[in-house]
Amino acid sequence: MSTKQSDTLDLKIIGAGFPRTGTNSLQSALIILGYPCHHMFEVFADETTYQPRAWLDLFRRKDQGLPLDFGRVLHGYTALVDSPGCDFAVELAQQFPEAKVIYTHRSGESWRKSLAPIFMCLSPVYGILTYWVGPLYWQRQLGLHGIVKHAEKKYGMKYGHPDMMEARTREIVDKIAPERLLIFQVKEGWEPLCKFLDVPVPDVPFPNLNNSDALGAFVGKLMLKGLGRWAVILAGVVAAAMAARRLK
Helix, strand or coil: CCCCCCCCCCCCEEECCCCCCCHHHHHHHHHHCCCCEECHHHHHCCCCCHHHHHHHHHHHHHHCCCCCCCHHHHCCCCEECCCCHHHHHHHHHHHCCCCEEEEECCCHHHHHHHCHHHHHHHCHHHHHHCCCCHHHHHHHHHHHHHHHHHHHHHHCCCCCCHHHHHHHHHHHHHHCCHHHEEEECHHHCHHHHHHHHCCCCCCCCCCCCCHHHHHHHHHHHHHHHHHHHHHHHHHHHHHHHHHHHHHC
16 A cells, blocks of 8 residues: 655644544543644535545545545645544554554453444435535535445454444554554543653643443434425425426
8 A cells, every 4th residue: 555745734743543442532632732633523424425435535546546645635734533534554553653553442242332323324314314415415425435335344243333432443553663552441540641741741631531422412413404405305395396287
């Protein structure tokens, strides 16, 4: 796999942990420590559709063995966590040899159970509801044809299978040098994280964000947005049909 060093990207921290492993709390902690940090929420928040389309193109380029320029999706960030960035953790570690790698993890079974909001975003019902909302359509394409497809091909099992967490752990431990790797759970708090990054411990509590509630609420908001777009489209169809009937 060839990579292309970005002239403008100064990536210092690579979060290698799967989604739903405390990545939201870790993102907040890294921001407190002064590292602008990319997360899947940045992809969700992109109304222009640039982020999901650009990340999906990176997955395609990876499959084809083409150079990967991460500057196009990570400009302005010095850290990343969660998908889709974590799905390129090994490639990013090769491209940015000075960057440190943080691997968040949890038990495979608890991880599987926590993925319900993500699977909702990938479901056919969600796809229908959000079809006419460009950003949501492309986010789902990224999930299905980038994140999930890539993981299932790499690990040889369905996305979310409990054994995938163990396979991921083995991959990261095997491919990342131990001196640049922190295996971390957010319940450990500031001490191991700040020691690893060689920064002072801040005088604030470590973030403890309930990512499940936040993600569930966020997905619900997106589905309501899709329903609203369908209502507008159906109202237009009804209005056109009534106008055509009056012209007869």
